[in-house]
Amino acid sequence: MNQEKVKEFETIIKKDYANTCGVVVMKDGKMTYESYYNGCDSNSTVHIYSVTKSIISILMGIAIDKGYIKSLDQKVLDFFPDYKVIPGEKTIQNITLKDMLTMTAPYKQKEDPYVEYFTSPDYLKFTLDLLGGDDKIGEFRYTPLIGPDIFTGIIRNVTHQSVLDFAFENLFKPLGIKIGGNIIFNSAEEQFAFNEATDISGWVTDPTGLNTAGWGLTLTANDMAKIGQLYLNGGVSNCKRIVSTKWIKQSTTPHRHWNNLSYGYLWWVLDDHSFAALGDGGNTIYVNSEKNLVISISALFVPNAKDRI
Template identity: 25%
Template sequence: MKTLRRRTVMAGAASALALPALPRSGVARQGGWAQVRDAASRYRQLHAILVAHRGETVVAEAFRGSGLDAVANVKSVSKSIVALLLGAAIDRGVIQSVDSRLGDVAPQLIPADADPRVRDLTMRDLVTLRAGLERTSGPNYGEWIASDNWVADALSRPFVAAPGGRMLYSTGSFHVLGAALAEAAGRDLLTLTREWLGRPLDIQVPAWTRDPQGYYMGGNQMALTPRALLKLGELVRQGGQWQGDQVLPEDWIAASLTPVTRSPYSGLGYGYGWFVTQTRRGRLALARGYGGQIVAVAPDVGISVAITSDPTQPARSGGYFGDLMALITDDVLAVG
């Protein structure tokens, strides 16, 4: 077995977040954070983990993979990022409200032969995965991305539930949302991500997959460093604030972390692009991507967690994802 190259930032060392250090009372937790690192090291699928507690980076470890400063495919964590961009668009008046209809925001996206109900889909329906259209994820994913027009394909699918009804996990819904944001703003999704999140947080956002019409994929395939993911977690934990600036509206973050539906697979609640649940230490919000890519935020105890994992292996609720949830709730939150 090869010896793993490990990169560690201990509590009390220079914080990657460049935020004020904790009072000396926080140093007593060093042993606990070491136990978190040891627990994380046991999962062969896990590449990197970072934990911030009340603004200080207390764990920063890359067991395998490319390290803490190289980009990783964050898979469906992209959905949670697009949801944050929707909040930024509403705050800037690019889109009037979360209840704005697709037919008003970006009518040019709607195929001529689409069901008339497609025009009335709201931004809320899309960002909460309650559009009601047949899913493009799971067994339908390959067929969808093989189509010559991803937006039209997603919007031409039959309704299998009422709009605003039950949750239907579908990358197509977020791809439509991302395209609508681009059309409303007159700039592509990459530019919006860089301007509205990348610039204020001082993170690099490389280009990612585009569809045949040139729309950047909404809901999958973004690539960010683990350190950038931790900054996004801290932004959410602080109610949209970053280093004294209100980057995103506080009420949008609050709504994002308020469940409006529930995943039929994990049982977790779902708000505006974020999974949400209650733990013994309070609220926990999750951005979750295939393979075990995670941004976790526990605002009641001041903790943010970023995890990257092998993107080629599944992470199901009863398997590796369940292990990661236990790591967060039983180990990380117990120390915090």
């Protein structure tokens, strides 16, 4: 690599992207660049925020590949037979898995009720209670918080495993990703500390033990690069099939458009050759098939983080 360009690149990171923890570049399947900031190193695990959603997309694909889920046209409520629908609520009964994956399911509240969500004893029930309402199914509405936990509820119900166990067995272990246990917060202060930590490994759960789906997973920059390389390789790692090529194509194909962006199945689609998982603070998994390139960025939260792409 051109060392003058590398020096210029690192100067830009320190000046304009000061919350960066790690950057890893994979070119033609080989690591060509790795650098860390803010006292971090290759073992530093950070909260990847909404990149968690794209990991959930992979797990949904694996669950479909293994026959746990038959079709994306299945209704969400098919997976929660004991859930009691609020009287008079009809929309929720028609929402499908595909509606959820493409962020085109309606909700009763226009803004994410953060405080109520985080203080709820059951994230899944809280989310199901908000699903539906008067808006139409099919209109794109990106929901950073409410909504995705329905996927972890589905995975838990169909596999009879915790989502962390299912992920470890079918995704993390085959990729050589080490992951800690479940993380439970006993106070808001513990959650704030988690968001600033670089040495906590695991996956957040609600008080019932359900792993979060829209946020809450910690990974290293290297871990995220492995995820990106898996998708670039069509779902194969070390000669082993992890997730089907069909699912990868479906999940990284535009299904909805929003402003100048396109959305697949919990992945952002940038153009005909590139797609990305994006999380608060600038956490990123970027994949470019034309250039045979994967770039991962781990970062600590800052409000209104500058665009990494």
